[in-house]
Amino acid sequence: MKLDSLKVAQSSINIGDPHICSDSLNRNSLISAIYEPLIERKGPGVFYPSLARSWSIESNGLTWGFKLREGVSFHNGDKFSSADVVASLKRIVDPSIGGAFGTQGVYASYIGGARFEAPRKDTVKITTAEPMADLLDLLSEMPFAPKDELDKISREYIGTGPYYVGSKTRGEIVLERNRDHWGKSAFVDQVSVIEERKSKIRSEMVLERDVNIGAFIDYNDTEAHRKSEKTLLYSLKSSLCIIFMMNALNGPCSDQRIRQALNYGLDVDEVIKKVKIGQATRLNGYLTPHHFGSNPQTEPYPYDPERAKTLLREAGYDTGLKLTIDLPTEMPDEALLLGEMMKEYYGKIGIDIDLVSYRDRPAYAEMVRDKRIHDLCCFDSSPLSTFRVLREKIHSKHKGPWWEGYSNSEVDGMIDQAQRTFDDKKREELYRQIFQKIRDDAPWVFLYRPTYFWALSRELADWKPTSTGLLSLAE
Structure with a gap:
């Protein structure tokens, strides 16, 4: 991508508590830019290393071992370690965390009875109460934050991801490139994500070059982009x-x-x-x-x-x-x-x-x-x-x-x-x-x-969202 910065318009920029279980694509696009899971889902049943570089399951079908990536730091400079993983996991399954649209206690129903251990700084052990072959599915949804900052997690978003939060106002969140990121390369130096609830206005913002990406445009608002020489449309058959x-x-x-x-x-x-x-x-x-x-x-x-x-x-x-x-x-x-x-x-x-x-x-x-x-x-x-x-x-x-x-x-x-x-x-x-x-x-x-639609400026001819509809901002 040749641009130095991106501007995105989507219907919501609310993150709230990152540990709350939610399938909101707007929210999860922001979380995936700021935070990272132990492992990343790349397709149906396909998982790649993220904060964990490898994993294994013992013969009892209960105990999982995760070797963590070395040299990873949070945005505040703290070194990422197994203690952070254990602290976040314990918080994620805490029933008092609440939920969104009835999701409270969802993760606790799976691994609330699990034992989380940090035998070494680079090793995490998870022992589930029952065999759980799809544990990676769950872990791919869970972001990790510094153990000493968890009391502020719903206000200050500190992760290990390719972007950190530069500023946040009521209607805009600005993400800055994390130049110390361990692996992924951020596409641009800065991403401004603007909240605009109306699809028609998001569509017009792309046409008027106020933003580069208008996310989740209603089909009724896509016709102008089909005729425009300045913009493009990207469509995706969703998983919803x-x-x-x-x-x-x-x-x-x-x-x-x-x-x-x-x-x-x-x-x-x-x-x-x-x-x-x-x-x-x-x-x-x-x-x-x-x-x-x-x-x-x-x-x-x-x-x-x-x-x-x-x-x-x-x-x-x-x-x-x-x-x-x-x-x-x-x-x-x-x-x-x-x-x-x-x-x-x-x-x-x-x-x-x-x-x-x-x-x-x-x-x-x-x-x-x-x-x-x-x-x-x-x-x-x-x-x-x-x-x-x-x-x-x-x-x-x-x-x-x-x-x-x-x-x-x-x-x-x-x-x-x-x-x-x-x-x-x-x-x-x-x-x-x-x-x-x-x-x-x-x-x-x-x-x-x-089917979901994104309106794009012509400079983004090679851009596309992830296969499940999240904003793709790094690789």
Whole structure:
């Protein structure tokens, strides 16, 4: 990249506490520039060294050893050591840290009972309470800070990353090149990230050359860039799953036939065409190709209203059925439109739909977490970790935060088996079998993964975000 500096416009620059579990791409783009994990996820099931230069797992399947990279310093000059890793890990699993949109206690549910040790300055040992073959998936999400600065971590962002925080105001955060970084080369000397909530204005800022990158531009705001000789567009099929989770604890959706009927009875291709203007890709199950163990051989549910009607009759609803769908007004922003289309399509197969909307998104997330939904609820499944999705939304024994009553003892057993399977190829095959079974059981109405757009100045012809949608600022 030939530029000395970059200006980026995105809808939020709020970092908050970096140890809080969140899948916000805006937030995680900033965190990944400032902080680093022990290991870095490079693709589905693919991990590279970061602050840890190597790792191993003992034969008991419980104890992991990590050799840390030498010569690494934090932005404040403190030397990075195993004591910092242990201190951060203990804080990350502390239930008092809280969460975002119902994620409090998520990491504690996995490794809250683990033992973290620092036998040497360059060595960390993690001993989990149970075998956890996908531990690297979790660790790739966890940033590390100096042990003596943890009490200030939600205000002062001190990491080891390729950029440090030069300044922060209410509407802008300025990142400066870390010239003492151990490895990665920052693309530019300075990155100014500006908060602008409206997509249309972010788009105009690129057109007017006020910024170089406009992140997550709505498709409706991309046309000017298609015609412009000054700007470019980059698009990416995302890892975000837009779904409707069903109440399988009680009510009609506890019956597999009803759940399947709701999938057969909705023309998802037409939903994508009308609601997303074609800018989304249909899901064939509960994951995307960005996820480890997604099964490309699995067929999506076809639109088959007659099959849906047959399933409803078999379930005893030949004279009609009434369901209530919960909808947030944001995240996803199109939830109300989706609800209206579902009401229309389900009416054609004899299902009368009531729609209930909720403006308070954090409260909506807590309602879903507390399993107080009606029959269906609109949600977005955002974790990149297949292991997390299965534990938090599918496994009936764990009853995770976003589990809504689905139960299949065979699926539970296969998830448990995968957790104990350290051979990546064998675990991936197990996940692919699980993928097919979950598709067939239909605990969710599987909709789509949206396409994301970035508006770019022409100088960034060679730039692209990471494969999962984060700002790429170093390599």
